[in-house]
Amino acid sequence: MHPILKKAFQEEMEIAKTLYKDSKYTESFFHLERAHILGQRFVLPHTVNHWWMLKVGIRKKDKREVFGQIIRLAVAGIGSLIGRVPIGNTGGSNIGIMKVLPIEGDLKVLFEKAEKNE
Template sequence: MHPILKQAFDLEMTTAKNLYNESKYKESFFHLERAHILGQRFVIPHTYNHWWMLKVGIRNKDKREIFGQLVRLAVAGIGSLIGRVPIGNTGGADIGIMQVLPIQEDLKVLLERAGETT
């Protein structure tokens, strides 16, 4: 993972974890979605991100999110490994698993600076 992406991914994940620990699950999930966009091309960050999304789903007692994250945990690493990830996908169960989405401008700039095509 390029240092620019790693730094941004780590910041989003740290923010998400801090909000999770404060029981601010909606806000936490927002930062997990941003981290997902940055880390989905890399096996370990991608899988780790879905683990945290599952944790939020469990805290919210959201059966759809729990099931969706279990499925994603099973396939996320493989998708990253073979380069089959939907660019811009935020990773939540409310989005199709292979749905491509527009990338927020600030994240797009980071991806471009890191040499990742968007």
Template sequence: MNPIIKEAFEKEMQVARELYFSKKWDKAFTHLEKAHILGQRNAIPHTVNHWWMLKIGIRKKDKKEILGQIIRLAVAGIGSILGRAPIGNTGGSNVGIMTPLPISSDIAQIFIKANLPIL
């Protein structure tokens, strides 16, 4: 994983974990979505991210999110390895697994700094 992307991913994951343990599920999920965009090109971070999304789905008793994350956990690593992760996809069950999304300017700047393509 590119060191610039890794640092940004780990920062978002850390904030998400802190919010998770403070029972601020929705705020935590927002940081997991940012981390997902950053980490989806790498199998292990991508899979770890979906694990935390599943944990929030369980805490919120959100059946759609739970099912969506179980499915994503089954394919996340494979999608990363094969280069099939859709760029910009935020990883939640409210978005199709293969749906690309626009990348926010703050996340785009991280990719530019890392000298990685956004598209």
């Protein structure tokens, strides 16, 4: 994982975890989605991210999210390993598991910087 993306991923995950501990689950999930975009190409970050999404789904008592995250946990690492991830997908169960989405805003800028610094 490029250091620029790794740093941003870790920052988003830390914000998400802090919000989770403060029972701010919707806000936590927003940062988990951002982290998902950053880390989905890499086995461990991708899998850890879905674990946290599952935890939020459980806390919110959102059956759809819990079910969706269990499925995503089962396939996320494999998808990253073989390079079959839908770029830009935010990882939540409200988005199709293989739906590609545009990467926009500050995350797009981070990807562009990482690409230039390879």
